[in-house]
Amino acid sequence: MRMPRLTALLTATAVFTTALTLAANAAEVHVLNWKGYGADEPWAVAAFEKATGNKVVNDFFNSEQEMLTKIRTNPGLYDVVMINAAFNDQAMAEKLIQPIDTSKLPNYADISKDKAGSPMLDHEGKVYGVPWVWGLTALAINEKSFDKAPTSIAEMWDPKHKGRVVIRDDAVEAVQFGAIATGQNINDIKDMDAVKTKLTSLMPQIKTFWSSENDWNQMVASNQIDIGTYWSGSADRAKTHFKLPVSLVIPQEGAVAWLDAFSIPVGSKNVEGAQAFINWMIDPKFYVEWVTKVGAPVSANTKAVAALPQDAFNRKVMGDPEVAKRIQFQAPITDAQREAYLALWQQLKVDVK
Amino acid sequence: MAAQSATASRSGLRSALPLLAPAYIWLTVAIFLPLSAMVFFSFMTDLPLSGKPWAFTLGNYAAFFSQSLYLTLLLASLRLGLEVTLWCIVIGYPAAYVLAKVLKGRSREAIFLLVILPFWSNGLVRIFSWAMVLREGGILDTALNAVLPFKINIDLMYSYPAVIIGLVHSYVPYMVLTCYLTLQAIDDSLIEAGRSLGATRLQVLKRVIIPLSMPGLVAGAALIFVPVVGSFMEPRILGGRTGTFYGTVIEDQFVAVFNWPLGAALSFILLAVVLVILAIASPVLRRAA
Secondary structure (H helix, E strand, O other): OOOHHHHHHHHHHHHHHHHHHHHOOEEEEEEEOOOOOOOOHHHHHHHHHHHHHEEEEEOOOOOOHHHHHHHHOOOOOEEEEEEEEEHHHHHHHHHOOOOHHHHHHHHHEEEHHHHOOOOOOOOOOEEEEEEEEEEEEEEEEHHHHHOOOOOOOHHHOHHOOOOOOEEOOHHHHHHHHHHHHHOOOOOOOHHHHHHHHHHHHHHHEEEEEEEOHHHHHHHHOOOOOOOEEEEHHHHHHHHHHHOEEEEEEEOOOOOOEEEEEEEEOOOOOOHHHHHHHHHHHHHHHHHHHHHOOOOOEEEEEEEHOOOOOOOHHHHHHHOOHHHHHHHHEEOOOOOOHHHHHHHHHHHHHHHHO | OHHHHHHHHHHHHHHHHHHHHHHHHHHHHHHHHHHHHHHHHEEEEOOOOHHOOOOOOOOOHHHHHHHHHHHHHHHHHHHHHHHHHHHHHHHHHHHHHHHHOOOOHHHHHHHHHHHHHHOOOHHHHHHHHHHHHHOOOHHHHHHHHHHHHOOOOOOOOOOOHHHHHHHHHHHHHHHHHHHHHHHHHOHHHHHHHHHHHOOOOHHHHHHHHHHHHHHHHHHHHHHHHHHHHOHHHHHHHHHHHHHHOOOHHHHHHHHHOOOOHHHHHHHHHHHHHHHHHHHHHHHHHHHOO
């Protein structure tokens, strides 16, 4: 498993480098994003190519660390990169991304002011990231197991759900979830011991650690779980697209929110094409189609959200001011914090064996 | 005389070279080079690919000893390896015996096909089909409840036994094949001689068949034990809450947190431990074989 990955990486790098020298073609837009996350939808790519004459070349990453590595080691290859706002700071500090001239993006004016003005994306008056979509890591329930949807995060610890609770296998998410359960600020966890104690008491409840949307949906489809942490966009997709008995619960204690944004790497050979692509991605027309055909997180563009039907989940629930008060946006994490979180999470997983 | 044999062996080597070259070139390119790159990575603070400054360090190896969790997981993985190997012997050896000594012709071919069949399917497909069988309300649960007069609840999914079942299924063909080869090579007249000299069936098994087939058993055990200790796919999918093993932690370092140096160091510690175990066991095994 490991060796092929290395060779694959080396070959991929070699192939990209040759591709780059052969086709220093201004009409190509190289996009780096998660796989299956909007920017590679074939219908969207086809429409964009037809409208602008640019050809889209998609490339993907499996973790934020891998994404940063790819832009570090391939300067000039990518024109657009999707970066979680919590990582924008690091990318800017390493001079991997360049300021964006937002006057070239007609749709930028419609982005909600709190997102567009986020200090995570704007540095010294310059915009380094264009907010695209945001979402929550909250709870989702199997509707078959509940008469009435729970309102508190404490439901995860309820003995009657023993062995029917899931949580994602991700150290940062788990620790921040523990912070919310203990009433702390996710970006400034003062009492780590409380988080550890809280999570330790959760472990015996857990059936398994999920890692993909597919895991979660299968377990609900076969009625193996009652409740678990889940992403808002995925819960929406499970309900509308896969017709599963899933509903999202945003607990009264709060939820973790994240913001994804597009940036332009330093050395991009097609800044114009990149601007056109980013503008296309934040356009209401693309967003509505994405939500209807596939299911998506909430757009940062207010007009795009307003273009959804009245009762759409992303408009009704996620747009609720009451919800906005409870959620906490993820801020940047240092490498030292990340390692500490991982050590804690691994220890918890070993202790429960 | 000596000079003559030296020329003979030299010319033998020369003529053998074209035959050996493809295998050796392949081994060098496909195994030796990536593996040495990994050794190199394991002594680094950061990947040279990452574009960040890096230096040589022993820190990745020190990490193993500074945290008890890696040792705990390594012991758990070794135990898993032993248990799976044991079950493979219990299930595979009798099957190999029947194939080699009892069945003949068509029926042997048919059974052989069934043994090899798991090799033809993708590993992930095998594991996911076990997931369908083992879970509550799954195939096993439903089938047993349909037959049995009383209600039982079988939910093996996401447990240690599920990991064992999945791994034994994947690896038992190795044991059957290696044991089959040695069992088949045993001359039937030796068994007949033992019987005619008054040995019971059990005595023949203990004093003729098992000793003579020992090389196959040992080879099968080594073929199974080594990959099982480092396995990560089966524990992750079938093990659930209890599915954290040494292999899954290594996988996390490579895939989830992109810390290749630590992942490489953990892999080489595993390799060293496995080699030490095989070295300690080899005199015993050689005597047995």
